[in-house]
Amino acid sequence: KAGVTQTPRYLIKTRGQQVTLSCSPISGHRSVSWYQQTPGQGLQFLFEYFSETQRNKGNFPGRFSGRQFSNSRSEMNVSTLELGDSALYLCASSFLAGGQETQYFGPGTRLLVL
Amino acid sequence: SQQGEEDPQALSIQEGENATMNCSYKTSINNLQWYRQNSGRGLVHLILIRSNEREKHSGRLRVTLDTSKKSSSLLITASRAADTASYFCASMDSNYQLIWGAGTKLIIKP
Numbered sequence: 288k289a290g291v292t293q294t295p296r297y298l299i300k301t302r303g304q305q306v307t308l309s310c311s312p313i314s315g316h317r318s319v320s321w322y323q324q325t326p327g328q329g330l331q332f333l334f335e336y337f338s339e340t341q342r343n344k345g346n347f348p349g350r351f352s353g354r355q356f357s358n359s360r361s362e363m364n365v366s367t368l369e370l371g372d373s374a375l376y377l378c379a380s381s382f383l384a385g386g387q388e389t390q391y392f393g394p395g396t397r398l399l400v401l
Numbered sequence: 402s403q404q405g406e407e408d409p410q411a412l413s414i415q416e417g418e419n420a421t422m423n424c425s426y427k428t429s430i431n432n433l434q435w436y437r438q439n440s441g442r443g444l445v446h447l448i449l450i451r452s453n454e455r456e457k458h459s460g461r462l463r464v465t466l467d468t469s470k471k472s473s474s475l476l477i478t479a480s481r482a483a484d485t486a487s488y489f490c491a492s493m494d495s496n497y498q499l500i501w502g503a504g505t506k507l508i509i510k511p
Contacts (some may be wrong), residue, residue, distance in 0.1 A: 320499075329503040330489065343498050377444065385497025386432065392444040 289314065291380050291393035299399045305366040308396045312359050312380030318342075319361040320390065321353060324375040333376075336361055337384040365398075373400045405492055407502035415510050420477045422505040424490030425470075431493045433466055433473050438504075439486045447475075447488075477507075485509045 292311045300306050312319050321333040332345035336355035355361045359380075365372055375397050379390035405426040414420055426433070435447040450457045450466045450473065457464045463476040473492075477484055487506050491499040 322501075330501040332498065332501070335498075343496065379444070386434065386491060386493030386499035387497060389434070389446040389449060390436075390444075390491075390499070391446070392436075394443045 291378060291391050293376075293378055293393035293396050295396060296394065297397050297399075299401065300368050301401050302368055302370060304368050305364065306368060306398060308363045308365075308376055308378075308398075310361045310363070310378035310380075310393060312361070312378075313391055316380035316382050316391070317359055318381045318384045319355055319359065320379045320381075321361070321363050322377045322379070323347075324377055324395070325373075330377075333363065335385070342384055368400045370400050373398060405490060405500050405502040407488075407490060407505050409505060410503070411506045411508070413508040413510060414480060416480060416482060418480055420480050420484070420507055420509075422475045422488050422490075422507070424473045424475070424492075424502050426473075426490075426492040426500060426502075427471065428492075428494045428500075430468070431495070431497075433464075433490060433492045434499070435462075435464060435473075435475050436489045436491065437486045438489065444489070480507075480509045482509050482511055 294309045318337045320335040323331045335343045339355045350366045353363045375395045377395045379392045407424045432451045434449045436444045438444045448459050461478045466473045487504045489504045490502040
């Protein structure tokens, strides 16, 4: 089985722009979670989608949004980028919702905002 | 803060020694999971222990869970250079949300 894939792997944007990141879960997995990882804040939960519905949301501003398609692929969008949005964005997939079982992580998208 | 806590923040030991990392959490949990992150290799699941379990083994890994103290520990025996990584615990709360610790950076010296 192919693992979780994320595109693009690296991205450079400037302040004020918007960005869309993509995540393809493991085949058959219905849950996709997104995380932001920075050296100072560690791993911060953004949101989780399960069967196209947002199940949980972390404490991030409304500039961060996401969606999930019928094939379980998920996208994350950040509008009006700020310097502090520079981070590694990780997605993880699992068959069951929430943290009920192993989360399989993608390699991440490293976003640099200038 | 949503985060659990891990200690130590960093640990440096000689190859062959055992490494112990601790994790504390705040609310009642359904399970607790440990993950490893090597630079450039992403987060990899190591072991999951459910709230009704007290100890679990996987190869050189041993995880314990003490729900009365809201804490867990990860023991890596006979450490190897390849064990150099950051280790994270994540506890699943009653809302089925994973709460992550800040991580322990483990360095194995040859």
